[in-house]
Every structure is written in structure tokens, then in C-alpha cells.
Amino acid sequence: MTPSIRWLAGAVGGHRRAFVSTLVANLLAQLAALGAAVTGAWLVGRVIAGRITPIDVAGAVLGGLVVVAALAAWWETYVAHDLAYLVLARLRGQVFDAVARIAPARLLGRRSGDLSAAVLSDIETLEWLFAHTLAQLITAGTVLTVGSVAAAMIHPLLLTVSLPLAACVLTVPLWLRKTSRRQGDELRAATAELTSDVVDTVQGVRELTAFRALERRRRLLALKTRRLARAQAANAARGGLEAAVTDLLIAVAAAGTLLLVATVIRTPADAPVAMVLAASSLGPAAQVALLLKEYGTLRAAADRVHTLVTTPANVPPPREVEEVSAGPDVVFEDVRFRYADDGPEVLRGVSFRVPYGKTVALVGASGAGKSTCVSLLLRFWDPDGGRILVGGVPLPRISGLHRHVTVVPQDVHLFAGTVEENVRLGAPDADAASALRTAQLTIDPELPVGERGVTLSGGQRARVAIARALATEAPVLVLDEAVANLDTDNEARLAEALQEAAAGRATLVIAHRLSTIRRADHIVLLEEGRVAAEGSYPELAERLSHLFARRPS
Numbered sequence: 001m002t003p004s005i006r007w008l009a010g011a012v013g014g015h016r017r018a019f020v021s022t023l024v025a026n027l028l029a030q031l032a033a034l035g036a037a038v039t040g041a042w043l044v045g046r047v048i049a050g051r052i053t054p055i056d057v058a059g060a061v062l063g064g065l066v067v068v069a070a071l072a073a074w075w076e077t078y079v080a081h082d083l084a085y086l087v088l089a090r091l092r093g094q095v096f097d098a099v100a101r102i103a104p105a106r107l108l109g110r111r112s113g114d115l116s117a118a119v120l121s122d123i124e125t126l127e128w129l130f131a132h133t134l135a136q137l138i139t140a141g142t143v144l145t146v147g148s149v150a151a152a153m154i155h156p157l158l159l160t161v162s163l164p165l166a167a168c169v170l171t172v173p174l175w176l177r178k179t180s181r182r183q184g185d186e187l188r189a190a191t192a193e194l195t196s197d198v199v200d201t202v203q204g205v206r207e208l209t210a211f212r213a214l215e216r217r218r219r220l221l222a223l224k225t226r227r228l229a230r231a232q233a234a235n236a237a238r239g240g241l242e243a244a245v246t247d248l249l250i251a252v253a254a255a256g257t258l259l260l261v262a263t264v265i266r267t268p269a270d271a272p273v274a275m276v277l278a279a280s281s282l283g284p285a286a287q288v289a290l291l292l293k294e295y296g297t298l299r300a301a302a303d304r305v306h307t308l309v310t311t312p313a314n315v316p317p318p319r320e321v322e323e324v325s326a327g328p329d330v331v332f333e334d335v336r337f338r339y340a341d342d343g344p345e346v347l348r349g350v351s352f353r354v355p356y357g358k359t360v361a362l363v364g365a366s367g368a369g370k371s372t373c374v375s376l377l378l379r380f381w382d383p384d385g386g387r388i389l390v391g392g393v394p395l396p397r398i399s400g401l402h403r404h405v406t407v408v409p410q411d412v413h414l415f416a417g418t419v420e421e422n423v424r425l426g427a428p429d430a431d432a433a434s435a436l437r438t439a440q441l442t443i444d445p446e447l448p449v450g451e452r453g454v455t456l457s458g459g460q461r462a463r464v465a466i467a468r469a470l471a472t473e474a475p476v477l478v479l480d481e482a483v484a485n486l487d488t489d490n491e492a493r494l495a496e497a498l499q500e501a502a503a504g505r506a507t508l509v510i511a512h513r514l515s516t517i518r519r520a521d522h523i524v525l526l527e528e529g530r531v532a533a534e535g536s537y538p539e540l541a542e543r544l545s546h547l548f549a550r551r552p553s
């Protein structure tokens with residue numbers, strides 16, 4: 001059993017009662033069906049022997065067993081799916097927690113469609129394990145044992161044909177185990193790739209239309225669909241082959257059992273019962289073989305989900321927690337950082353301070369390391385050297401960092417919902433109207449914004465994001481190129497409003513506009529991951545004019 005399958009089997013542990021109900025229902029259905037078959041066979045034997053009376057008791061038993069088998073099968077379907085969906089809901093929760101824990105640092109290399117495939121279709125595949133596999137494997141073993149013991153009691157030789165052939169049936173999925181695994185991996189990978197491309201296509205449909213690239217995209221999707229179809233066909237062909245071999249073995253076993261019964265059972269009236277019991281191992285064996293046929297796909301889906309939920313957090317949780325003082329400042333102390341162990345050092349000993357009540361502008365050429373400073377301040381990563389403090393407390397000792405530091409990011413994400421819901425994202429009880437006023441946005445808070453805010457202009461989206469950050473009332477505000485989408489007039493008005501808001505905050509601005517930088521109390525100039533200069537605007541005017549020579553004012 002692979003670690004991922006073990007982990008999945010363990011997931012049932014939290015739902016013992018549902019699992020036991022599934023097991024009992026399944027066992028009852030299987031044993032009642034076997035009992036009905038044996039009773040029916042006994043009645044046939046009596047008819048063969050010309051002893052057709054008294055059949056009323058046996059007939060009633062048969063009828064009762066058929067009803068019990070049918071009801072138990074119905075009950076089993078219900079509880080098995082209930083169990084499956086309980087476990088799947090739990091797994092989806094775990095996947096969501098994993099995404100939240102490892103975001104955004106460890107998600108950067110993954111496509112959102114790939115994640116959607118893990119959350120949706122991989123987990124859906126696992127439904128098979130919980131609804132149709134675990135309990136069935138256990139009951140199949142029980143029914144096989146009960147049937148075989150009963151057959152042996154009639155005549156021990158009865159087991160000499162069906163039991164070895166049932167064992168052969170069980171080995172069929174093992175013959176092609178490696179192929180099944182490979183096909184399962186390919187199937188899940190092809191599904192994830194197609195999902196990724198479909199999600200990407202839907203998200204980028206405006207660009208595809210504008211650049212007349214829809215046709216090319218359609219061809220790409222057709223290509224990926226063909227890859228998936230090929231993987232499905234190969235998997236189905238192997239499954240079909242296994243099913244055919246299983247059927248063949250069962251037919252041979254049934255014929256052999258028939259001959260054996262004819263040879264060893266001397267009383268014709270007992271022959272039907274002997275036949276049913278001798279063959280009773282074949283049904284469960286075939287059922288298990290059918291379940292194991294799906295092993296490759298199941299294992300591949302389990303591996304993908306397991307990998308995600310066991311990915312460690314990028315930064316350890318806070319420890320030795322300290323309280324952040326009121327009116328905190330932000331201090332970068334000799335901060336060093338590289339994204340990958342073998343990558344270049346992006347920050348090389350960066351030190352600066354953002355005092356409470358002041359606005360500090362972080363400026364520098366593209367790639368100088370400005371956004372990296374923001375990512376570290378939000379603790380998406382921890383620095384390799386040096387430290388960052390908020391209110392005198394190093395970040396790893398701050399619990400609930402989002403209560404102290406809030407951000408207006410470069411790429412704003414608005415959720416489908418109203419303006420108000422988006423503004424209240426981090427503070428469900430906040431006064432959204434007041435935050436919108438501060439962000440200079442005159443808009444109906446009840447207005448739906450559409451998916452990712454498509455019904456708003458770029459400037460409106462930026463201001464909703466600013467209102468969202470202000471609504472949290474976190475004392476440290478980070479504006480990562482927040483006004484890039486506004487025209488000069490709007491930017492000036494918003495800047496005034498933000499200056500008011502900044503009075504009660506420590507504000508770090510990453511700005512590409514000279515006008516924004518001019519308004520800052522202090523400027524830190526980054527060059528290739530180092531602080532090249534810092535001071536007021538007049539002090540740095542010459543260096544900045546050089547840097548901003550080709551940028552808008």
C-alpha cells in the first residue's frame with residue numbers, strides 16, 4: 001500500500017459510524033443474496049427430486065431473503081455514498097487548508113487549473129475508493145469464507161476447482177499492475193493538463209479574442225483532448241482485457257465446478273445447493289478483481305492529492321509570540337534573500353525604517369527587489385539573513401500578522417459579489433461606505449462587480465482594493481503600485497486622501513510615478529537588491545530624475 005493510499009484509508013477513521021454502517025449493509029446484502037441463492041437452489045433440488053412439498057417455508061425464506069438483500073443493497077448504496085461524501089468533504093477541506101498554508105510561495109510554479117483538477121476531479125475519483133472499494137473488499141472476503149466453509153461441509157472436494165480459480169481471478173489485476181499505474185498517472189496528468197488549459201482559456205478569453213488567437217487555442221485544446229482520450233482508451237483497453245480474462249476464468253471455474261458436482265454429489269437433490277456454494281467464491285473474487293482494476297487511476301489521484309496536502313508550509317507558524325506595540329513602525333535590518341537555494345541573491349543586506357505616521361517610498365529600477373520586500377513583509381517567505389520587525393517584534397513572533405499589516409497588491413483580485421463584500425474581505429463588520437469614501441470611490445456598495453471585478457474599470461478596481469485595505473484598520477499599510485491605473489487628476493485626489501489615512505499608519509509605497517514619490521516623507525532607493533541611497537525628495541532629486549527620466553510624472 002503506498003503512503004497516499006494509507007493516508008486515504010486513514011481518512012475514513014474520522015467517520016467510523018458511517019463506515020461500520022456501510023460494512024454492515026454490504027455484508028447483509030451479500031449474505032442475504034448468497035442465502036437466497038442457496039435457498040433457491042435447495043428448492044430446485046427438491047423439485048428435481050420430485051419432492052415439491054412442503055415448499056411454503058422455504059418459499060417464504062427465499063422471499064424474505066430476496067427482500068432483505070434488495071433493501072440492504074439499497075441501504076448500502078445510500079450509506080456508502082454518504083460515507084464517501086463525508087470523507088471527500090473532509091479531504092477537500094484539507095486540500096483547501098494546504099493551498100492556504102503553502103500560498104503563495106509554493107504555488108507559484110503550479111497552474112490554477114492543475115489545482116482545480118486536484119480539488120475537484122482527483123478527489124472525485126477517490127469517491128470510488130470510499131463508496132465502492134473499502135467495505136466491498138472486506139465483505140467479499142467474508143462471503144467467500146462463509147460460502148467455502150459451507151461448501152466444504154457438503155463435500156471438501158467441492159473447493160478444489162473454484163477456490164484455486166478464484167485465487168487466479170484475484171491475481172489478474174496484479175499481472176498488469178505496472179501498466180495500470182502508468183496509465184493512471186497518464187490519465188490524471190492528461191486530465192489536469194486539459195483542466196489547466198481550459199481554465200486558462202476561460203480566464204484569458206478577452207485577450208484571445210483581441211489577438212485573434214481563438215482558433216489556435218481551439219487547436220491546442222483539441223490536442224490536449226486527444227491526449228486525454230488516448231489515455232482513457234488505453235486505460236479502458238487494459239481494463240477490458242482484465243475483465244475478459246476474469247470472465248474467462250470464471251466460466252472455466254463454473255464449468256469445472258459443474259463437472260465436479262456431477263462427479264462427487266451422488267444425490268441429485270443436493271446438486272444445485274452444492275453448485276451454488278462451490279461457486280460462491282467466484283462472485284466475490286470477480287467483484288474484487290473489478291475494484292482492483294481501477295487501482296492505477298485511484299493511486300494516481302491519491303498521489304496527487306497527497307502530495308498537495310503534505311507539502312510543508314513555506315514559513316513556520318509563529319512561535320514565542322509577542323504583542324505588537326500600538327503605533328508600530330516597520331524595520332528592515334540587513335535583510336538578505338534568494339528565491340531558490342541555487343538562485344541569485346535578490347536582496348543583499350537591505351536596511352530601512354518606515355516610522356509610524358510616515359510614508360516611505362521604495363523606488364528602484366525594474367527587478368531591484370521592491371516587490372520582494374513587500375512579499376517578505378507579508379511573510380510569504382522568511383529572509384535568509386537579517387530580520388524584519390513590526391512594532392519592535394520580529395515577524396516570526398507575530399501572531400495574526402494580517403491584523404497589523406495590510407496590502408494593496410499589484411494585481412488586485414476581486415471576487416464575484418458586491419463592492420461591499422469585496423471591501424469587507426478582511427474585516428466583515430467594517431464600515432464599507434466610509435472606506436470607499438476615503439478611497440475616493442463614489443459607487444453603490446451593493447453593485448455586483450462580476451467575476452474578478454470585470455464590470456469595474458481598472459481605476460475603480462484599484463480603489464476597491466484600497467478601500468479593502470483601509471477597512472482592516474491595520475496600522476501598517478503597503479501600497480504596491482496601487483495608483484498605477486489612475487489618471488493624474490484622480491491620482492492626486494486619492495493621494496491626498498491616502499495621506500490623511502497615512503497619519504495613523506506606517507505606510508510603505510512602491511511607486512513608479514514621480515508625483516507619488518514626491519509626496520512621500522522619505523525615499524529609499526534600491527539598486528540590485530541593495531539600498532543605494534535614502535533621504536527626502538530634494539536630497540535624492542538628481543538621482544531620481546535620472547531614474548525617472550523616461551517615466552510619467
Ligand SMILES: Nc1ncnc2c1ncn2[C@@H]1O[C@H](COP(=O)(O)OP(=O)(O)OP(=O)(O)O)[C@@H](O)[C@H]1O
Pocket residue numbers: 108339340346364365366367368369370371372373
Ligand atoms: N517568485 C520568484 N521566483 C524567483 N525569482 C523571482 C520571483 N519573484 C521575483 N523574482 C526575481 O527577483 C528579482 C526582484 O524582483 P522584484 O519583483 O522584487 O523586483 P521589483 O523591483 O519589484 O520589479 P518591478 O518594478 O519590475 O516590479 C528579479 O530579478 C525577479 O526576476
